Amino acid sequence: MTEGIHGERTASELQDRVTELIEQQAAISEVLRAIANSPHDLRPIFDAILDSATRLCRADIGCLHLSEEGGLRLVAIRGDPLLVGRVRSSLPVLAEKGSPLDRLVTGRLPIHIPDFAALEGDNAGVRTGLIVPLLKDKETVGMIALGRKRVQPFTDRHICLFSDFATQATIALESTRRERQYREMQSELAHANRVATMGQLTASIAHEVNQPITAAVTYALAARRFLSAGPPNFREADDALSLIVKEGNRAGEVVGRIRALVKRVPARRDAVAIDDAILEVIALTRAEAANNSVSVRTQFAEGLPRVRGDRVQLQQVMLNLIVNAIQAMKGVGEGARELQISIDAVPSEGGVRVGVQDTGPGLNPESLSRLFEPFYTTKPEGMGMGLSICRSIIEAHAGRLWATACEPRGALFEFTIPAD
Ligand code: ADP
Numbered sequence: 562m563t564e565g566i567h568g569e570r571t572a573s574e575l576q577d578r579v580t581e582l583i584e585q586q587a588a589i590s591e592v593l594r595a596i597a598n599s600p601h602d603l604r605p606i607f608d609a610i611l612d613s614a615t616r617l618c619r620a621d622i623g624c625l626h627l628s629e630e631g632g633l634r635l636v637a638i639r640g641d642p643l644l645v646g647r648v649r650s651s652l653p654v655l656a657e658k659g660s661p662l663d664r665l666v667t668g669r670l671p672i673h674i675p676d677f678a679a680l681e682g683d684n685a686g687v688r689t690g691l692i693v694p695l696l697k698d699k700e701t702v703g704m705i706a707l708g709r710k711r712v713q714p715f716t717d718r719h720i721c722l723f724s725d726f727a728t729q730a731t732i733a734l735e736s737t738r739r740e741r742q743y744r745e746m747q748s749e750l751a752h753a754n755r756v757a758t759m760g761q762l763t764a765s766i767a768h769e770v771n772q773p774i775t776a777a778v779t780y781a782l783a784a785r786r787f788l789s790a791g792p793p794n795f796r797e798a799d800d801a802l803s804l805i806v807k808e809g810n811r812a813g814e815v816v817g818r819i820r821a822l823v824k825r826v827p828a829r830r831d832a833v834a835i836d837d838a839i840l841e842v843i844a845l846t847r848a849e850a851a852n853n854s855v856s857v858r859t860q861f862a863e864g865l866p867r868v869r870g871d872r873v874q875l876q877q878v879m880l881n882l883i884v885n886a887i888q889a890m891k892g893v894g895e896g897a898r899e900l901q902i903s904i905d906a907v908p909s910e911g912g913v914r915v916g917v918q919d920t921g922p923g924l925n926p927e928s929l930s931r932l933f934e935p936f937y938t939t940k941p942e943g944m945g946m947g948l949s950i951c952r953s954i955i956e957a958h959a960g961r962l963w964a965t966a967c968e969p970r971g972a973l974f975e976f977t978i979p980a981d
Pocket of ligand 1: 881885886921922928932937939940942943972
């Protein structure tokens with residue numbers, strides 16, 4: 562009989578333990594999902610960690626602080642709304658270095674306070690507390706804490722479980738930091754490539770800026786002549802002045818576009834009129850094409866949808882593809898040098914497709930398979946980064962970039978971009 566009772570109790574205990582483990586498993590999955598879904602933003606991850614930890618460790622409130630130069634900053638707080646309000650108003654957003662809260666985590670070990678009443682100071686209604694430092698390479702990078710409204714010490718199991726949540730928070734912090742570093746490096750690389758490509762076009766761009774300035778000077782001379790005529794021809798002088806203003810604005814616009822391409826700015830997500838953006842790049846490379854006897858043709862479909870993305874980055878892709886095409890055709894001795902740029906709407910892909918086709922030497926199977934590899938180049942002065950950066954830009958826009966060899970010669974680069 563005793564054995565039976567004893568046996569049943571063990572079974573129900575086991576049942577509870579299994580339920581608890583399943584709950585923990587579900588909580589871990591939830592946190593991992595939050596980490597995967599939010600690689601750039603820590604807030605939803607911290608919220609998921611605190612929600613799971615307060616629930617599973619039977620706490621009323623949970624909060625998370627991160628270390629910074631000045632001390633510990635409160636970055637997330639969850640739980641009983643009333644208690645959250647009270648704790649929020651009593652805790653400083655930044656617990657300064659050396660303050661009691663900051664000192665609590667210098668020992669790098671979990672701290673269990675079974676009854677706050679034993680300590681001095683205002684506890685904002687929290688009676689039992691558990692504080693676990695977030696450690697990375699033995700450095701304290703923050704702390705995570707739980708509180709209960711009633712005096713009810715945490716069990717060893719809860720302390721252990723909460724330490725696991727602290728580890729998850731540290732992992733999330735680290736992976737977000739790496740992701741941020743990686744994106745930063747990618748954006749620096751893309752920027753360097755853009756500036757380098759623009760550098761290759763310096764002479765042609767100077768020509769592009771010079772044209773309206775020369776025209777403005779010519780109109781100014783004409784205006785002077787009209788004014789010094791006897792009698793002065795004010796009407797013609799006025800027309801000439803209007804033309805000077807127009808040419809001045811044109812030069813300003815060219816300079817503005819160059820600045821936009823050379824400036825380092827954070828990535829954006831806008832509704833972009835891809836045809837306008839591409840026309841600007843064609844205008845910037847017009848002189849380069851002309852200097853290399855390349856004729857440029859455009860074939861843009863009507864009523865194209867706007868695409869979602871970063872205008873400057875998309876222009877960078879076009880700049881690379883156009884400059885590559887012109888450079889490829891430079892080496893062609895005879896035959897027409899034609900660059901065809903087309904844009905079509907492709908409803909099946911949910912966006913637009915841009916094509917850049919040249920009549921250069923084309924792509925052999927070896928280069929076709931390696932084109933998009935970083936550092937693959939066949940040019941003596943080449944870096945081999947252009948196409949790999951273009952592909953990462955297009956993929957970051959949820960599009961595709963690919964190349965095809967054309968018959969009888971030439972290469973066709975195409976990319977798709979989803980519509981806004
Ligand atoms: P880079 O221009 O510095 O070489 P890219 O990544 O832009 O770097 O291009 C890599 C290589 O791809 C080029 O060196 C060239 O061999 C090949 N390539 C790119 N565009 C074309 C093209 N339009 N026609 C033929 N080959 C091309």
